Amino acid sequence: MGHVHWWPLIAFVSASPAFAAYLTPAQAGFRDCALIYERPQRTVEDLTPLVARLDPDGKPVGWLFDSFLFLRYSAGPFTGASYYNGPTNQADWAASLDTWFEPGRDLAALDEAVRVVSAALGPPAGPRQVIISIHYPSRGQKNFGDVDGDGVSEDLSSQNGRERVVRWYIDEARERFERAHLPNLALWGFYWMNEDTQPTDAAVIRAASALIHERGLRFAWIPYYRASGFDRCTELGFDAAFHQPNYAFVSDHRGRVRSDRLVEASALAERLGMGVEIEIGYSPDTDLRTREIFYDYLAFGAPELCGYQEGAKAYYFSLDVFPRLARAVDPGARATYDALCDFIEGKRVAPLTTLGRARTVAGEADGLREAPLLTDG
DSSP states (O other): OOOOOOOGGGGGGGOOOTTOOOOOHHHHTOSEEEEEEOOSOOOHHHHHHHHEEEOTTSOEEEEOOOEEEEEOOSBOTTTOOBTTTSOOOHHHHHHHHHHHTSTTSTHHHHHHHHHHHHHHHOOOSSOEEEEEEEOOOOTTOSOOOOSSSSSOOOOTTSHHHHHHHHHHHHHHHHHHHHHHOOTTEEEEEEEEOSSSOOGGGHHHHHHHHHHHHHTTOEEEEOOOTTOTTGGGHHHHTOSEEEEOOOOSOHHHHTTOOBTHHHHHHHHHHHHHTOEEEEEOOSOTTTOHHHHHHHHHHHHHTSTTTTOGGGSOEEEEOTTTHHHHHHTOSSHHHHHHHHHHHHHHTTOOOOOSSOTTOOOBSSOGGGTTOOOOOOOOO
């Protein structure tokens, strides 16, 4: 049965059918996936607080995230277009692979971090799973580059051009992963970068899904709250999808999203067989309200409340919020990292404020009006 969602304001979304259930770790192939956005540098030291729970002295005391999604949002270095929805080209797409597979950083650093932690804790139950983002193949790019050696640059305004590019990228990423010899990592599959779907995208998403499945891999997606297509994940060909509550980002929604959003977003996820994305704002190390909101995410996940703690989950923490918290001197900030670790370990996390009271997070003058749709980027 679906979990009991006891806020009358949103009772309509809790009337889940008897078969409704969150995406399980067994179905997803992982339990807790860290979103790894692009940074100028990323080292073993940057990734270790994600690979393992660290004590205040920086010593590993337990395994933490079991999967890692590598993705880029900002401008491609050659076109200056956004990887999220802009007309990037082949050089941009190759550049992201160059970065992720560069010796000493990103994937290589993750592999080394797992090796180092294994020396302290013994090996994990299995290799850490890696998911690689497929950048958005914008129909606005009519001169993407020649990906198949026929002397013709691909035109992404056509379905054929989009499929050719996606096929090239999937195979290029697979080949690079095999050549990299990362013994502590396994390639889970790929992620669709854009966080909603337009009618013109459905065909290329399904084509990407078919290509990925032909290669024995899987396909993931993380739509924002009620994004277009969020209720058609299976139909579109995704194997694992996670619903974003978009409650954490106070600076964006200016208090117009209440903690009830966690209940509604998770109820929809449960009904649709999705997981939930755990989100944290940008400054929990210095801002108490940001910290309180993150604790709400953790507390609401408990089995006796919304129940998503037991399901597969994805985690958004900007570029480095969780590692910053792990190294924080401030006791409250450091405790927030420990609360994250407790949550991943399946322990209950108490809220820092009164759980479940209907409230705006800032600006009572905004009342109960809905916030604009938000994306993690």
